[in-house]
Amino acid sequence: MAAIVHPQRVPAPAYAAPKPEATGLWSWLTTIDHKRIGILYGTSAIFFFLLGGLEALIIRTQLIRPENSLVSDQRYNELFTMHGTTMIFLAIMPMSAAFFNYIVPLQIGARDVAFPRLNAFSYWVFLAGGIILNLSWFFNMVPDTGWYGYAPLTSIMFSPADNVDFWALGIQVLGLASLAAAFNFIVTIINLRAPGMTMMRLPIFTWATLIVNVLIAMAFPAITIALALLSFDRFVGTSFFSAYNLVDGNLITTGGDPLLWQHLFWVFGHPEVYILVLPAFGIVSEIIPTFARKPLFGYAVMVYALAAIAFLGFGVWVHHMFTTGLGPTVDSVFAGTTMLIAIPTGVKILNWVATMWGGSMVFPTAMLFAIGLVSQFTIGGLSGVMHAVVPVDQQHNDSYFVVAHFHYVLFGGSIFAIFAGIYYWWPKISGHLLDERLGKMHFWLQFIGFNMTFFPMHFLGLAGMPRRYSSYGEESGWWFWNVVASIGAYLIAISILLFLYNVARSLRDSRRAGDNPWDAGTLEWAMSSPPPVYNFRDIPVVTHRDPLWAEKYGSHAVPADEGTLDVTLGGAKVGEADVADEDPGKQIEHRMDTDDTHDIHMPNPSFYPLVAALGIFLAALGLLVNNPWITFQLLSLPSLSVLGLLIMIFGIYGWSFEPAG
Amino acid sequence: MATAIELETSHGTGHGDDAGHGHAEHPPTSTGMDSRKLLMWAFLASDTMFFGALIATYMTYRGRSEELAVPPYPFDILDIPYTSISAFVLLMSSLTMVLALSAIQRGNYRGLRVWLLATALLGSIFVGGQYFEFTEFYHEGLTLQGNMFGGSFFILTGFHGTHVTIGIIWLMTLFVVSLRGGLSREKSMNVEIAGLYWHFVDIVWIVIFTLVYLIPYEEVENLAEPAAQGYLWLSTMASYAGSLIR
Numbered sequence: 052m053a054a055i056v057h058p059q060r061v062p063a064p065a066y067a068a069p070k071p072e073a074t075g076l077w078s079w080l081t082t083i084d085h086k087r088i089g090i091l092y093g094t095s096a097i098f099f100f101l102l103g104g105l106e107a108l109i110i111r112t113q114l115i116r117p118e119n120s121l122v123s124d125q126r127y128n129e130l131f132t133m134h135g136t137t138m139i140f141l142a143i144m145p146m147s148a149a150f151f152n153y154i155v156p157l158q159i160g161a162r163d164v165a166f167p168r169l170n171a172f173s174y175w176v177f178l179a180g181g182i183i184l185n186l187s188w189f190f191n192m193v194p195d196t197g198w199y200g201y202a203p204l205t206s207i208m209f210s211p212a213d214n215v216d217f218w219a220l221g222i223q224v225l226g227l228a229s230l231a232a233a234f235n236f237i238v239t240i241i242n243l244r245a246p247g248m249t250m251m252r253l254p255i256f257t258w259a260t261l262i263v264n265v266l267i268a269m270a271f272p273a274i275t276i277a278l279a280l281l282s283f284d285r286f287v288g289t290s291f292f293s294a295y296n297l298v299d300g301n302l303i304t305t306g307g308d309p310l311l312w313q314h315l316f317w318v319f320g321h322p323e324v325y326i327l328v329l330p331a332f333g334i335v336s337e338i339i340p341t342f343a344r345k346p347l348f349g350y351a352v353m354v355y356a357l358a359a360i361a362f363l364g365f366g367v368w369v370h371h372m373f374t375t376g377l378g379p380t381v382d383s384v385f386a387g388t389t390m391l392i393a394i395p396t397g398v399k400i401l402n403w404v405a406t407m408w409g410g411s412m413v414f415p416t417a418m419l420f421a422i423g424l425v426s427q428f429t430i431g432g433l434s435g436v437m438h439a440v441v442p443v444d445q446q447h448n449d450s451y452f453v454v455a456h457f458h459y460v461l462f463g464g465s466i467f468a469i470f471a472g473i474y475y476w477w478p479k480i481s482g483h484l485l486d487e488r489l490g491k492m493h494f495w496l497q498f499i500g501f502n503m504t505f506f507p508m509h510f511l512g513l514a515g516m517p518r519r520y521s522s523y524g525e526e527s528g529w530w531f532w533n534v535v536a537s538i539g540a541y542l543i544a545i546s547i548l549l550f551l552y553n554v555a556r557s558l559r560d561s562r563r564a565g566d567n568p569w570d571a572g573t574l575e576w577a578m579s580s581p582p583p584v585y586n587f588r589d590i591p592v593v594t595h596r597d598p599l600w601a602e603k604y605g606s607h608a609v610p611a612d613e614g615t616l617d618v619t620l621g622g623a624k625v626g627e628a629d630v631a632d633e634d635p636g637k638q639i640e641h642r643m644d645t646d647d648t649h650d651i652h653m654p655n656p657s658f659y660p661l662v663a664a665l666g667i668f669l670a671a672l673g674l675l676v677n678n679p680w681i682t683f684q685l686l687s688l689p690s691l692s693v694l695g696l697l698i699m700i701f702g703i704y705g706w707s708f709e710p711a712g
Numbered sequence: 713m714a715t716a717i718e719l720e721t722s723h724g725t726g727h728g729d730d731a732g733h734g735h736a737e738h739p740p741t742s743t744g745m746d747s748r749k750l751l752m753w754a755f756l757a758s759d760t761m762f763f764g765a766l767i768a769t770y771m772t773y774r775g776r777s778e779e780l781a782v783p784p785y786p787f788d789i790l791d792i793p794y795t796s797i798s799a800f801v802l803l804m805s806s807l808t809m810v811l812a813l814s815a816i817q818r819g820n821y822r823g824l825r826v827w828l829l830a831t832a833l834l835g836s837i838f839v840g841g842q843y844f845e846f847t848e849f850y851h852e853g854l855t856l857q858g859n860m861f862g863g864s865f866f867i868l869t870g871f872h873g874t875h876v877t878i879g880i881i882w883l884m885t886l887f888v889v890s891l892r893g894g895l896s897r898e899k900s901m902n903v904e905i906a907g908l909y910w911h912f913v914d915i916v917w918i919v920i921f922t923l924v925y926l927i928p929y930e931e932v933e934n935l936a937e938p939a940a941q942g943y944l945w946l947s948t949m950a951s952y953a954g955s956l957i958r
Contacts, residue, residue, distance in 0.1 A: 165747045234754045242741040242750055268754060272761035280769065280867070289856045289863040291769065298857050305860050306776040315765060685850070707885075 073656070081656035083167035084584060088174050089153030090480070092145045099141035099181060104547065106134040111504070111540040114533050117525040127521035128195035129214075133184075135198030136218065139327065140225045141181045143461065146469045147330035148177075148229075151236055151260045153480060157575035157582060158254045160245025160591050162653065165238040168660050168706055169231055175664030176228035183671055184221030187214065190676075194218030197519065199320065200281070202292035202312035207285050213675055216285060219278045220671040226271045226278075227667065233267035236260055245574070247593040251354070254573045254596075255347060258354050259333025262361045263326055269365070270322035277315035286674065310375060317368035325364045327461055328428075329357060331468030332399060335421045338475050339403050341571040342418040343410030346597055349402045356395035356402075363392045373444045382441045389439035396432055400425060415569070416490030420471030423498055427463025431456055434509070449519075452512025458505045470497070470550070478564030481557060482580045489553040496546035503539025507532035572597025585651045659706035666699025752905045756912050763871070763916050767923060770868045773860035774923075778930060782859040786929045789854050789861075791845070798841035799921050802876070805834035806914045809907045819897040825890050828903075831910065832883040835876050842873045865924065872920055875913045882906050 082088065110130050113121045122130065152170065156163055164170045187193045192213040196204050205215045240261045244253070253261075280291040290296035290307040297303075340347045347353060369377060369385035403425050412418075434456040438444040447453055470493075478484050516529045523529050567576035574591060575582075576599055595601035673692030680689050741747055778785055808830040815823030846866070854862045886906060889895050895902065 166751065230758060234751050234758070237754045238747050238750045242743055242745065242747045244742040248742070268758040269761050272758055273765045276762060276765035276769070283856070283863070283867065287856055289867075290860070291863060296857055298855075303782060303858075304780055305782055305858075305863075306773070306780045307860060307863075308772065311769065311772055315769075318765075 078656065080661055081171075081658045083163070083171045083654060083656055083660070085152045085156050085163045085167065085170060086480075086582065086584075088170055089149045089151075091174050092152055092177070093149035095178060095181065096142050096145035096149060099137055100146070101547070102185070103134050103137035103142055104544065106130045106137065108540055108544055110134065111537040113521065114523070115537040116534075117527070117530055118522050120522075122521070124521045125195065128197075128519070129193035131519055132194045132197050132218070136184065136194065136222070138461070139198060139323070140222060141184070143327045143465050143469070144225075144229065145177060147263070147327075147465075148173075148232060150256070150330065150334065150469075150472055150476070151232075151264075154476060154575055155236065155240065155257050155260050156243070157479075157578065157586060158257050158573050159240065159243060159248055160574050160587055160593065161239065161243040162586055162590075162651075164235050165243055166235050167654050168657050169235050171657070172660035172663055173228045173232035173235065175661050176224060176231065176667055179664050179668035179671070180221050180223075180225035180228060183224055183668070183675070184217060186672075186675075187217035187221075190217075192217055194221075199316055200312075201316075202281070202309040203294075205281060205285075205312075206293045207288075208293070216282070216675055219281050219285070220674060223275065223278045223282075224667060224671050226275050229267050230271050230275075233264040233271075236264040237268065240264075245587075245590050245593050251351065252593055252596050255336040255350065255353055256330075256333035256573075259329050259336070259357055262357045263329045263333075266322050266326050266329070266361050266364065270319045270326065273315050274319035274323075277312060277319070280315075281312070282674075310372075313372050313375065314368070317371045318365070320371065321368045322361070322364045324457075324460070325360055327465050329360065331424060331428075331465045332357065334468045334472040334475070335403065335424050336399075337571075337573065338417050338421040338471055339406050339425075340597075341475075341569050342413050342415065342421075343407045344413070345406065345410045346572070346600070347402070348405035348408075349398075350596065352398060353402055356398045359395040360392060363388060363395070367392060370438060370444065373438075373441050374448045386439045386441055390436060393432065393436045393439075400429055400432070415474070416485070416487060416494055417471045417475035417569075419491065419494045419498075420467050420474060423467040423494070424464050424471065427459055427467060427501070431459025431461075431463055435460065447512060449517055450512035451508040451516045451518060454518055455505050455508035455512060458508070462505065463501060467497075467501075470494075475569070476575075477554075477557070478568050479575060479578075479580050479582070482563055483557045483560045484562070484564045484568060485553050485557045489549055489556070493546050493549045493553065496542055496549065500539045500542030500544075500546055504536045504543065505539075507535050507539075511536075567599065570603075572600035574598055585653055588651070655710070657706065657709060659702045659709060661702075663699050663702030663706065666695045666697070666702055669695030669698060671695070746901050748901065748905055749908070752908045756908065759875075759912065763919075766868045766871055767919065770864040771923065773864045775930060777859040777861040780859075784853045784859070784861070786861055786865070786924075787931065789849055789852060790925055791848075792925050794841075795845065795921065795925055798838050798845075799917060801834050801841070802838040802914055802917055805831045805838070806911050808834060809910045813900065813903050813907050816895065816897060816900040816903050821890060821895070824895070824903070825887060828883050828887045828890065832880050832887065835880045835883070835910075839873055839876050839880065842869065846870075868920060869924065872913070872917060875916070879906070879910050879913055882909070 079087065079091070082091075109122060110127070113119050113127060113130075152164070184194075190213070194200075194214050194217055196210060196215055196218070200215065200218060203209060205219075240253070240257055244250075280289070283289045284291050284293065288296070288298075290305045292309050292312045293307050294304060294309070295302055296305045296307070336347055336353060366388045367385055369381060370389045373382055373385075407422075434452070438447060438453075438456070447456075474485055474490055511529055511532050514527075514529060516523060516527070523533075564580050566578065566580055568580075569576070574593070577591065578586065591598065670692045673689035673695060676691070678689050678691045680687050681693055741750075743750070777783070808827045812824055812827035812831060815821075815827055849862075854865070856863050856866050883906060886895065886903060889902075
C-alpha cells in the first residue's frame with residue numbers, strides 16, 4: 052500500500068489555500084463547501100443511526116422472552132415505527148448523501164457541486180425534518196403506525212392525536228431536502244465533469260449517484276403527494292384515504308379508497324429500496340477493484356445494470372400488495388416484472404465476483420465489508436425474488452421472513468457498504484487511517500452479530516411469527532431463535548462501539564495517511580488528504596477510466612474504453628491524448644496555468660440557505676404545536692406557519708439577490 | 713418551489729456558459745448547456761411526477777361521486793365555456809412569454825418589460841378566474857369534504873393554480889429587476905428559465921382541462937342503484953365506522 056507520487060498534479064501543501072479556511076460555529080452554519088456539507092450529513096446520519104439502533108435494541112430486548120413487558124404495546128408500536136423511519140430517512144439516505152457530497156465532486160474533478168447554496172439548503176432542510184420527526188418524543192406524540200403508515204389507520208378516526216402528523220410532516224420536509232439535493236447532483240454529474248471525462252469514463256460510484264438521484268427526483272413526488280393528501284385528510288377533513296367522511300355531524304359514504312394510499316406509497320416505496328441500495332452498489336464497485344488490484348469487470352454492463360434496476364424499480368410496486376386482492380392478472384404482471392429485476396441484480400453480483408476472480412486480492416477492513424455486502428445481499432436478493440411468486444409472498448406477508456429479507460438487503464447490503472465506504476474514504480476525509488486491527492474486530496463482530504440476528508428470523512417467519520407484535524406466547528416455540536436474535540443484536544451494538552472508538556482514536560492519531568493509501572485509481576486520490584477547499588488546483592484532463600492507474604501503470608493496465616481518447620469539453624474537442632504514451636504525468640494536460648491559487652475563485656459562504664430551511668421548519672412546526680390560527684376568508688393557517696413561510700420567502704429572495712461571490 | 717425561484721438570479725458558482733458574470737476561470741459545462749437550465753429541466757421532470765400523482769388520484773375518483781350518488785356532480789357544477797376562456801387566456805400567455813424572451817435576446821429591454829408584464833397579467837386573469845370559479849362552486853355546495861369530486865377537483869386545480877401564482881411572482885420579480893437595470897441581454901438565460909417553467913405550467917393545464925372539464929361525465933340517471941353497483945361494502949364500512957364514533 053505504498054503511496055504513489057503524482058508529479059505536477061498533486062496540490063501539495065506548498066500551495067496555500069486562496070483564503071485561510073474559516074473555522075468556528077458560524078463558518079459551519081454558513082458553509083457551502085461540498086466537503087463540509089458532506090461531513091455534516093455524515094455526522095448527523097451517524098447520530099440518527101445510533102438513535103435508530105437504540106430503538107432496535109429495545110425492540111430486541113422486549114422480544115428476548117415470551118410475554119415480556121419491558122415496554123407497553125403502544126411504546127412498542129412507536130419503537131418499530133421510529134426505527135424503520137429513522138434508519139431509512141435519517142441514517143441510510145443521509146449517509147449516502149454524505150458520500151455523494153464529499154466524493155462525487157472530487158471524482159469528477161469539479162470545484163464544488165453545481166449549486167453550492169442549494170446544497171447547503173438541502174442539508175439544513177434534512178436536519179429540520181429529522182428534528183421534527185424526533186421532537187415527537189418530547190411531546191409524547193410518537194408516530195405509531197409503521198413506516199408505511201397504511202390508511203385508514205392513519206385517519207383522524209383511528210389516530211386522533213398528533214402522532215401521525217409528526218410523521219407525515221417530518222417525512223414531507225425530508226422529501227423536500229432529498230428532491231433539492233437530487234436536482235443538484237443530477238446537474239453536477241452531467242455538467243461539471245472535468246475535460247475528457249465522458250459519461251462512460253465516470254467512476255462507477257458517480258454513476259450510481261446519478262441514477263439514484265434520478266430515482267429520487269422521479270419517486271419522491273408520489274410520496275409527497277400522498278403525504279399532502281393525508282395531511283388534507285387530517286387537517287382539512289377530506290377523505291382521500293377513507294371510504295366515509297363526517298360532514299357537519301352526518302356520516303356520508305364518499306367512496307375514498309384506503310388502497311390508493313398503498314399504491315401511492317409503494318410507487319415511491321419500491322424505488323426507495325433502490326435509492327437505499329444503489330449507492331451501496333456504487334461504493335462496493337469502487338472498493339472491490341481497488342483491492343482486487345484490477346479494473347472493474349464489465350464496467351459498461353455494470354452501468355446498464357444500474358440503469359435497468361432503476362427503470363424496472365418503477366414497475367414492481369404491486370408485489371408489496373399481493374395480499375390486497377387486486378386479482379390474478381395484476382398479480383401475474385407484477386410477479387413477472389419482479390422476477391425481471393433479478394437479472395440486472397444478478398449481473399452485478401457476478402461482475403463483482405469476476406472482478407475478484409484472478410485478482411491479487413488484499414483484505415483490509417473496507418474490502419471485508421464490501422465482500423460482506425456481496426454475500427449478504429445475495430441472500431437478501433434470493434429471499435426477495437422468492438416473493439415474486441405470489442402464493443409464497445402471500446404466505447410470508449407480514450411475517451418475520453420479510454423482516455429477515457429486508458434486513459439482509461438494507462443492513463447486510465446498505466449498512467455494510469456504508470461501513471466499507473467509511474473505512475475506504477476515511478483517510479481521504481480525515482487525513483488519518485482507521486486502525487485495521489480494530490476495524491477487523493468490528494467487521495467480524497458485526498458480521499457474526501448481523502447473521503445471528505437476522506438469519507433466525509427466516510425460521511421464525513416460516514414458523515408463523517408475525518411482524519410488529521409486541522410479544523409472543525410461550526407455547527409458540529419461538530423463544531429460542533428470539534434469544535439468538537437478541538444476542539446477535541447486542542453483538543452488533545458492541546461492534547458499533549468498537550467502530551466509534553476506532554474513529555475517536557484515529558482523529559487523535561498524529562500519523563498521516565498520505566494521498567493515496569490504497570493505491571486506488573480514481574481522481575479523488577490524486578489530492579492531498581484532506582483535500583484543500585478548492586479541490587484540484589488545476590482541473591485535470593481525463594483520458595481513462597481509472598486515471599491514476601493509467602498514469603502510474605501505463606494505459607495498457609486499464610482497458611481502453613469504447614470511445615476515442617479525444618479530450619472533449621462542452622461537446623467540442625479540445626485535445627487528444629496519446630494512448631501509447633506511457634510516460635507518467637504526460638497524459639495529464641493542464642488547462643489552466645495559474646501560478647498560484649489566488650486566481651481560484653470560490654463562492655462566498657451564505658446564511659440564506661439556513662434561513663430558508665428555518666422558515667420551512669417553522670412552517671411545519673406551526674401545524675404541530677399549539678399556536679393561534681389566522682383565518683382569512685376560507686383559508687385558515689397557524690400563525691407560526693405563516694411566520695415560517697415569510698421567513699422562507701425572505702431567505703429565498705436574499706439568496707437570489709446575494710452576489711454569489 | 714424553493715428550487716424554482718432560486719434559479720432566477722442566482723448564479724450559483726456560475727458554471728453556466730452565459731458571459732454575464734465574467735469569471736474567466738469558470739470552465740464551460742461538460743454539455744455546453746447552462747447548469748441552471750439543466751436544473752430547471754430536472755425539476756420539471758420531477759414536477760411531471762407531482763402532477764402525475766395528482767392526476768392519477770383524480771382519475772381514480774372520477775365518477776365515484778355519481779356512482780355513490782353524493783352530490784354535487786361535476787356536470788352540474790363545471791362551466792365549460794367559462795373555463796375555456798380562461799384556458800385560452802393562459803395559453804396566450806405562452807405566446808407573450810416567447811415574445812419576452814425574444815425581446816431580451818435582441819436587447820429590446822422595453823419590449824421585454826412589456827411582454828413580461830403582459831404574461832403576468834394574463835396569468836393573473838387565469839388565477840383570478842380560478843378564484844372566482846372556486847368561490848362560485850363553493851356557494852353551489854362543492855366542498856373539499858363533501859364528496860370525492862370536490863376533494864380531488866380542488867386539490868388538483870388548486871395545485872396548478874399555485875404553480876401559476878408562483879410563476880406570476882417570478883415574472884414580476886424579473887420585471888422589477890429589469891426596471892432597475894439588472895437584466896441585460898447577456899442575462900437572457902434568467903428569462904429563458906422562467907419561460908421553461910411557464911410553458912410547462914401551461915402544458916399541464918391542457919392535460920388537466922381535458923381530463924377534468926372536457927371528457928364528459930356520465931349522468932346520474934343512467935346509473936343503477938348505488939348499492940347494486942358493488943359498493944355495498946362501502947356502506948357497510950360506513951355504518952361500522954359510525955358505530956365506532958358513537
